[in-house]
Amino acid sequence: MAEKRIAVLVVMDGVGDRPLRAIGGKTPLQAAKTPTFDSLAAEGQNALMDVIGPGITPGSDTAHLALFGYDPIAEYPGRGPLEAFGAGLETKPGDVAFRANFATVDSKMVVIDRRAGRDFAPEEQAELQAALDGIEIDDVKVRFKATVEHRGALVLEGEGLYADISDADPHETGKKILTVRALKPEAEKTARIVNKLMRVAHQRMKGLETNKNRAKKGIPVANALLLRGPGRHSDVPPLPARYGIKAAVIAGGALYIGTAKYVGMEHIPVEGQTGTIDTNFDNIAKKAIETIEAGYNYVFVHIKATDNASHDGNIAEKIVAIEKTDTLVGKIIDAVGDKIIIAVTGDHTSPISIKEHTCDPVPIVFWSDFIRPDSVKRFSELDAAFGSLNSIRGMDVMPLLLGYAGYFEKFGS
Amino acid sequence: MAEKRIAVLVVMDGVGDRPLRAIGGKTPLQAAKTPTFDSLAAEGQNALMDVIGPGITPGSDTAHLALFGYDPIAEYPGRGPLEAFGAGLETKPGDVAFRANFATVDSKMVVIDRRAGRDFAPEEQAELQAALDGIEIDDVKVRFKATVEHRGALVLEGEGLYADISDADPHETGKKILTVRALKPEAEKTARIVNKLMRVAHQRMKGLETNKNRAKKGIPVANALLLRGPGRHSDVPPLPARYGIKAAVIAGGALYIGTAKYVGMEHIPVEGQTGTIDTNFDNIAKKAIETIEAGYNYVFVHIKATDNASHDGNIAEKIVAIEKTDTLVGKIIDAVGDKIIIAVTGDHTSPISIKEHTCDPVPIVFWSDFIRPDSVKRFSELDAAFGSLNSIRGMDVMPLLLGYAGYFEKFGS
Numbered sequence: 001m002a003e004k005r006i007a008v009l010v011v012m013d014g015v016g017d018r019p020l021r022a023i024g025g026k027t028p029l030q031a032a033k034t035p036t037f038d039s040l041a042a043e044g045q046n047a048l049m050d051v052i053g054p055g056i057t058p059g060s061d062t063a064h065l066a067l068f069g070y071d072p073i074a075e076y077p078g079r080g081p082l083e084a085f086g087a088g089l090e091t092k093p094g095d096v097a098f099r100a101n102f103a104t105v106d107s108k109m110v111v112i113d114r115r116a117g118r119d120f121a122p123e124e125q126a127e128l129q130a131a132l133d134g135i136e137i138d139d140v141k142v143r144f145k146a147t148v149e150h151r152g153a154l155v156l157e158g159e160g161l162y163a164d165i166s167d168a169d170p171h172e173t174g175k176k177i178l179t180v181r182a183l184k185p186e187a188e189k190t191a192r193i194v195n196k197l198m199r200v201a202h203q204r205m206k207g208l209e210t211n212k213n214r215a216k217k218g219i220p221v222a223n224a225l226l227l228r229g230p231g232r233h234s235d236v237p238p239l240p241a242r243y244g245i246k247a248a249v250i251a252g253g254a255l256y257i258g259t260a261k262y263v264g265m266e267h268i269p270v271e272g273q274t275g276t277i278d279t280n281f282d283n284i285a286k287k288a289i290e291t292i293e294a295g296y297n298y299v300f301v302h303i304k305a306t307d308n309a310s311h312d313g314n315i316a317e318k319i320v321a322i323e324k325t326d327t328l329v330g331k332i333i334d335a336v337g338d339k340i341i342i343a344v345t346g347d348h349t350s351p352i353s354i355k356e357h358t359c360d361p362v363p364i365v366f367w368s369d370f371i372r373p374d375s376v377k378r379f380s381e382l383d384a385a386f387g388s389l390n391s392i393r394g395m396d397v398m399p400l401l402l403g404y405a406g407y408f409e410k411f412g413s
Numbered sequence: 414m415a416e417k418r419i420a421v422l423v424v425m426d427g428v429g430d431r432p433l434r435a436i437g438g439k440t441p442l443q444a445a446k447t448p449t450f451d452s453l454a455a456e457g458q459n460a461l462m463d464v465i466g467p468g469i470t471p472g473s474d475t476a477h478l479a480l481f482g483y484d485p486i487a488e489y490p491g492r493g494p495l496e497a498f499g500a501g502l503e504t505k506p507g508d509v510a511f512r513a514n515f516a517t518v519d520s521k522m523v524v525i526d527r528r529a530g531r532d533f534a535p536e537e538q539a540e541l542q543a544a545l546d547g548i549e550i551d552d553v554k555v556r557f558k559a560t561v562e563h564r565g566a567l568v569l570e571g572e573g574l575y576a577d578i579s580d581a582d583p584h585e586t587g588k589k590i591l592t593v594r595a596l597k598p599e600a601e602k603t604a605r606i607v608n609k610l611m612r613v614a615h616q617r618m619k620g621l622e623t624n625k626n627r628a629k630k631g632i633p634v635a636n637a638l639l640l641r642g643p644g645r646h647s648d649v650p651p652l653p654a655r656y657g658i659k660a661a662v663i664a665g666g667a668l669y670i671g672t673a674k675y676v677g678m679e680h681i682p683v684e685g686q687t688g689t690i691d692t693n694f695d696n697i698a699k700k701a702i703e704t705i706e707a708g709y710n711y712v713f714v715h716i717k718a719t720d721n722a723s724h725d726g727n728i729a730e731k732i733v734a735i736e737k738t739d740t741l742v743g744k745i746i747d748a749v750g751d752k753i754i755i756a757v758t759g760d761h762t763s764p765i766s767i768k769e770h771t772c773d774p775v776p777i778v779f780w781s782d783f784i785r786p787d788s789v790k791r792f793s794e795l796d797a798a799f800g801s802l803n804s805i806r807g808m809d810v811m812p813l814l815l816g817y818a819g820y821f822e823k824f825g826s
Contacts, residue, residue, distance in 0.1 A: 370766070372431055372440075372773065374798050388461060388798030396467040403468025403772035410770050411465055412472025412485065413492050413642070 005368060007245075007298045007401035008288070008332065008342040009067065012325050013060065013256075014307030015318075016349030016362040016381055022315060028352065029363070029380040031315075032322040036330035037344060037365070037379035044367030046376040046387025051348055051394035057359040058394070060307075063347035064259045068300075069243070069398030070236065077262065078163055078231020080153075086258025087153040089145045091233040096161040096190055099229040100144065100152040102128060102222035105202065109177045109224070111170055115150045117220040124210040125152075128222055131204045137196045147254070154227060156194075162187035163230040168198055177224065194227065201225045238264025239298070243402055248291050251302035252279055260300055275304035277317055281324045285331040292336045297407060303328075310350035318352060341368040341404045343397055344379070364389075364397070368404060418781060420658075420711045420814040421701070421745065421755040422480065425738050426473065426669075427720030428731075429762030429775040429794055435728060441765065442776070442793040444728075445735040449743035450757060450778070450792035457780030459789040459800025463772075464761055464807035470772045471807070473720075476760035477672045481713075482656070482811030483649065490675070491576055491644020493566075499671025500566040502558045504646040509574040509603055512642040513557065513565040514582075515541060515635035518615065522590045522637070524583055528563045530633040537623040541635055544617045550609045560667065567640060569607075575600035576643040581611055590637065607640065614638045651677025652711070656815055661704050664715035665692055673713055688717035690730055694737045698744040705749045710820060716741075723763035731765065746780075754781040754817045756810055757792070774804070779813060 017027040024031075051058045052072050061082050062072035070076075080097035084090070091097050102120070104113035120128075125146035132144035132154070140158035147153060164184040168177050180195050182188040202224050205211065211221040239247045241264070248268050249260035253275040257267050270287045272280030284301065291299050303325050309318035329344060345364035348357045363384030365376075374388035392400075402408060430440040437444075464471045465485050474495050475485035483489075493510035497503070504510050515533070517526035533541075538559035545557035545567075553571035560566060577597040581590050593608050595601040615637050618624065624634040652660045654677070661681050662673035666688040670680050683700045685693030697714065704712050716738050722731035742757060758777035761770045776797030778789075787801035805813075815821060 370431055370764075372794055374795065386799075388795070389467075390461075390798075390803040392467065392804075399466065399468030400772075401468070403470060408468065408470055408772065410470045410472045412475030412478075412489065 004407065005341045005405040006292050006296065006336075006339055007405040008292065008301070008340045009298070009397065009401060010301045010325070010329055010342065010344045011064070011067065011303065012306040012322065012346050013302065013304045014310045014348055014350030014357065015322065015346035016360055017310070017318070018349075018351040018353060018360065020315060020352055027381050028315060028318040028322060030378070030382065032319045032326070034322060034326040034379055036326045036333060038377065040329075040342070040344060040367040041365045041379040041383065042377045043373050044365045044371055045374055045389050046363065046365050046384045047389035047392045048361040048381070048384045048387070049345060049364045049392050049394060049397070050361045053393065055359050057357050058348040059357070060255055060347060061259050063394060064256060065263070066394030067347065067397050068239065068260070068263045069395060070263060071395065075234065075236045077234055077236070079229035080163070080231035081233045082231070082255060082258045082262050083229065084153040084155050084258065085261040086254030087145045087147045089143055089153050089155050090261065091155055093233050093235045094159070094161060095155050095157050095233045096163050097153060097155045097231055097233065098227040100154040101226040102150045102152070103224045103226045104220040104222065105177060105224040109202070111173050111175060111177060111224070113220040114173060114226060116222040117214070118149050120146070120149060120222070127208055127210045128205065131208055132201060132225070135197065135200055135204070137193050137200060140193045142197060150222070154225070156190065160186070161190045161193075161232065163190070163232040165191045165194060165230060167228065168194060169226040169228055198225065240264050243398070243407060245297035245402065245407060246295065247298040247300065248296045249300045249302070250284060250288055250291065251300070253302070253304050256302045256304070265300060276308055277305040277321055279303070279305060281328045285328045288332055289335045292332070292340060297405070298401070306346070307350050310352055311355050313352050313355050315352050338369055341366065341371070341401060343401055345397070361391070364392070366400060366404065371404065417710070417819040418754045418817070419705045419709065419749075419752055420818040421705065421714070421753045422711070422810065422814060423714045423738070423742055423755065423757045424477070424480065424716070425719040425735065425759050426715065426717045427723045427761055427763030427770065428735065428759035429773055430723070430731070431764040431766060431773065433728060433765055440794050441728060441731040441735060443791070443795065445732045445739070447735060447739040447792055449739045449746060451790065453742075453755070453757060453778045453780040454792040454796065455790045456786050457778045457784055458787055458802050459776065459778050459797045460802030460805045461774040461794070461797045461800070462758060462777045462805050462807060462810070463774045466806065468772050470770050471761040472770070473668055473760060474672055476807060477669060478676070479807030480760065480810050481652065481673070481676045482808060483676060484808065488647065488649045490647055490649075492642035493576065493644035494646045495644070495668060495671040495675050496642065497566040497568050497671065498674040499667030500558045500560045502556055502566050502568050503674065504568055506646050506648050507572070507574060508568050508570050508646045509576050510566060510568045510644055510646065511640040513567040514639040515563045515565070516637045516639045517633040517635065518590065518637040522615065524586050524588060524590060524637070524639075526633040527586060527639060529635040530627070531562050533559070533562060533635070540621055540623045541618065544621055545614060545638070548610065548613055548617070550606050550613060553606045555610060563635070567638070569603065573599070574603045574606075574645065576603070576645040578604045578607060578643060580641065581607060582639040582641055611638065646675075653677050656811070656820060658710035658815065658820060659708065660711040660713065661709045662713045662715070663697060663701055663704065664713070666715070666717045669715045669717070678713060689721055690718040690734055692716070692718060694741045698741045701745055702748045705745070705753060710818070711814070719759070720763055723765055724768050726765050726768050728765050751782055754779065754784070754814060756814055758810070777805070777810070779817065781817060784817065
């Protein structure tokens with residue numbers, strides 16, 4: 001067997017773009033100074049990648065599942081478990097998880113404020129969390145964790161739970177919280193539990209000190225829960241079981257950490273890492289190098305700043321985010337280039353002109369010091385189309401990385 | 414319907430490689446003088462091919478199944494039936510076949526030598542084969558054929574046999590032959606038969622003249638069988654049934670002959686054809702031309718020498734093997750170029766630097782005097798990336814060859 005390499009995946013969120021008149025008809029990737037990415041492109045193998053499939057606009061969660069080697073359609077658990085993992089509420093196969101909001105209802109359960117005023121002090125979040133976490137309904141245990149502002153994650157633990165239920169959230173104020181129905185026969189127990197939970201949560205929440213104080217100040221009280229994005233943690237094998245690898249995630253955003261943890265990666269925290277342009281790129285580079293040298297087989301590094309700039313329509317900031325990531329990757333190559341096989345890409349296109357995800361494919365480059373080069377010289381959406389890997393899918397990335405890294409047994413003999 | 418062509422597939426085993434510093438950063442295919450391959454590339458259609466899939470390192474057996482148009486995952490029978498066919502023991506659907514070793518055990522069935530000294534004279538092999546071939550256990554018939562040195566192939570014929578059983582081979586000396594267990598309920602009969610066979614074979618083998626003589630000379634006796642690589646001949650339709658074609662194989666190695674025969678090809682022996690660089694390339698060319706003119710619809714020619722050179726890390730020999738195959742293919746084109754559609758490729762990459770199979774894709778060229786050309790001018794791993802067929806899979810080769818050759822009816826009307 002050949003010497004094994006550490007597989008490294010660097011994702012710049014939403015890095016793909018379209019030509020922009022304001023920068024001479026170039027994309028931000030073309031306009032940015034990216035000496036490292038360009039030398040990887042020149043020495044490596046390039047492709048344009050449909051992360052999910054041609055014409056499909058990827059979500060951040062499905063895109064990352066695909067990049068991690070999971071079928072983004074068949075193996076997508078829904079947003080709930082991924083958010084729960086991101087919030088530090090780890091689910092296990094069979095659990096059903098939701099994204100949760102604190103909301104304000106009147107005595108007839110009519111929704112008055114879908115965010116209960118939005119702002120919550122840490123001690124308010126703590127009191128609400130304590131009131132909700134640990135509720136038991138029949139044989140089902142409820143786990144709850146408050147996250148940012150009015151948001152949280154909620155997990156149901158028990159036998160025979162399924163996520164195929166209708167929404168309790170009326171999605172507008174002035175309407176009553178809806179009775180949840182099972183959308184498939186096997187989800188009837190879950191629907192029953194959620195309906196009971198809506199009432200129990202209301203009972204437990206309404207009398208809390210937090211709400212007495214908010215009422216006194218004229219701030220909307222948090223006396224109900226709205227749940228959305230139900231998802232069931234399925235029996236999908238995590239990365240160590242599926243591929244026999246020890247994998248690590250270095251990311252700033254909860255959803256990316258959550259998705260990575262859902263598939264069995266270990267989260268490596270980095271001081272100063274955030275989901276914005278102010279993230280500490282130097283510290284991320286240092287920690288990535290440390291992690292590569294620490295015995296992991298696979299290291300995933302996620303940079304969110306490119307996507308934030310896209311959503312804000314901020315060309316200059318997107319270019320800066322790309323250039324800083326280029327420098328970051330350069331440090332990794334300089335330090336441990338001979339130990340790795342690396343892929344650099346995006347999870348989707350977020351054109352500055354659209355400010356949202358679109359279906360356009362993203363460039364990807366695979367580099368190692370042993371890889372066959374192709375004729376591409378620059379890392380960009382337009383150059384990548386001429387790469388030797390042609391068009392690939394997001395689900396091809398993990399097999400290519402791990403195949404080149406030497407982790408797969410020969411198939412057959 | 415257009416005039417039909419004979420489909421010809423030439424596989425240079427393990428021909429794919431990576432750039433090598435010792436030959437100026439070229440691959441052996443780039444360094445070799447290949448006027449025929451280059452003119453095929455210039456006049457034909459080129460692609461890089463993932464024989465199984467991106468990132469997957471093909472085995473020789475699975476790779477060839479894919480190239481013959483069989484799903485290498487769903488339709489792979491395991492090594493046993495392919496080896497049995499290669500040894501001239503033809504299996505039929507429902508048979509379970511194994512690779513077999515003569516071994517030495519003590520009176521408690523503890524393995525003393527896993528190869529029973531390795532060397533066997535033809536008359537020793539014949540006596541052992543006669544003792545084993547034809548054994549009947551319950552309603553199951555055992556067929557056995559000795560092959561090279563201590564090796565052989567063993568087939569179980571009977572109703573309700575399955576290959577999902579654990580291994581009898583302890584895989585080290587000093588340990589007892591293991592009791593085989595069924596890994597799936599339907600394989601319980603097979604496990605029982607194999608356990609009985611281990612004892613019956615021991616009884617029949619231990620008193621043979623061969624063993625008395627070996628014992629006298631102090632050579633390990635062949636008094637037990639070790640079985641491995643169980644596989645069941647499934648109901649996969651052979652090529653004549655699947656595609657309505659009459660197919661022939663010209664190959665030196667038993668595994669390649671066996672795999673081709675398993676899918677219904679007829680073996681055409683060639684005087685002087687071996688699995689090494691000493692194979693008679695001239696005779697192979699002559700026989701290939703004869704076979705193309707003899708009424709077959711499909712002719713598969715396998716050259717093993719490229720892979721042997723790769724496993725030995727011998728650059729010069731790999732280049733010679735490529736150049737001799739180039740000459741061989743040139744003779745076929747000169748003689749019957751107007752009667753064929755030909756594809757030239759490898760079954761996997763075996764880099765000289767690694768000396769084993771790797772996942773890197775292989776170049777493939779399709780040529781006929783009617784085919785649309787693309788812009789590729791040379792046959793190599795790097796040039797093929799720019800071919801008009803882009804990236805294909807091994808399973809695409811048979812449909813492309815037979816489609817161009819004119820054997821498929823219009824799909825729809």
